[in-house]
Amino acid sequence: MSGLNSAQKAPNLILLGPPGAGKGTQARMLTDGHGLVQLSTGDLLREAVARGTSAGKAADEVMKAGGLVSDDIVIAIVNDRLDQPDAAAGVIFDGFPRTVAQAEALDGLLADKGLSLDAVVSLEVQDDAMIERISGRYTCAGCGEGYHDTYKTPAKAGACDQCGGTEMKRRADDNAETVAERLKAYHAQTAPLIAYYDFKRVLRRVDAMDDIGAIGTQLNAIVAKASA
Numbered sequence: 001m002s003g004l005n006s007a008q009k010a011p012n013l014i015l016l017g018p019p020g021a022g023k024g025t026q027a028r029m030l031t032d033g034h035g036l037v038q039l040s041t042g043d044l045l046r047e048a049v050a051r052g053t054s055a056g057k058a059a060d061e062v063m064k065a066g067g068l069v070s071d072d073i074v075i076a077i078v079n080d081r082l083d084q085p086d087a088a089a090g091v092i093f094d095g096f097p098r099t100v101a102q103a104e105a106l107d108g109l110l111a112d113k114g115l116s117l118d119a120v121v122s123l124e125v126q127d128d129a130m131i132e133r134i135s136g137r138y139t140c141a142g143c144g145e146g147y148h149d150t151y152k153t154p155a156k157a158g159a160c161d162q163c164g165g166t167e168m169k170r171r172a173d174d175n176a177e178t179v180a181e182r183l184k185a186y187h188a189q190t191a192p193l194i195a196y197y198d199f200k201r202v203l204r205r206v207d208a209m210d211d212i213g214a215i216g217t218q219l220n221a222i223v224a225k226a227s228a
Contacts, residue, residue, distance in 0.1 A: 011226035017123030118226035124207035
């Protein structure tokens with residue numbers, strides 16, 4: 001992990017992209033390469049509940065009742081997480097914001113802390129190719145490392161490169177029909193966010209149909225520029 005030198009600023013980024021676009025993989029690579037902290041909404045909710053913070057308790061009550069966690073609670077959880085020391089190295093928001101209202105709330109939160117968004121990266125995909133990509137993916141049941149029938153197979157067939165586990169699993173909803181619906185919903189939901197951040201001149205588009213290394217190279221360049 002290279003981290004930042006004293007002359008660099010800590011960049012704050014958002015990764016936008018549909019299921020299967022590689023957000024998780026690229027976020028981990030940026031975390032390893034630049035010392036950034038990945039902030040995934042799902043992980044933040046679970047951590048807040050486990051830690052028993054006031055926002056975590058509120059979220060737990062809503063989820064146990066089968067409801068959707070409100071924007072106010074999510075923002076409160078993000079606020080708490082940004083106050084933790086490691087976030088000072090810069091963060092990657094993964095899966096948040098999902099709506100313009102959340103984006104506006106995040107802008108306000110960052111402004112209150114004297115922070116800003118340096119880049120919002122839209123991982124651009126071709127829907128037909130994405131359906132093929134997603135339907136071929138699977139993960140290690142032990143550590144969660146992701147693989148694909150065509151694009152990313154383990155070095156040793158049947159064994160995870162990371163932990164050596166031999167049990168692999170596929171998501172039941174990783175089929176063509178379901179993936180097509182998820183992509184349609186993503187585009188409808190994200191289009192306003194794309195326009196919002198494009199207007200603010202922080203949007204960066206990356207071809208997510210390229211190979212993992214090429215995508216990483218583009219993202220590294222974006223982070224380097226944001227850190228300058």
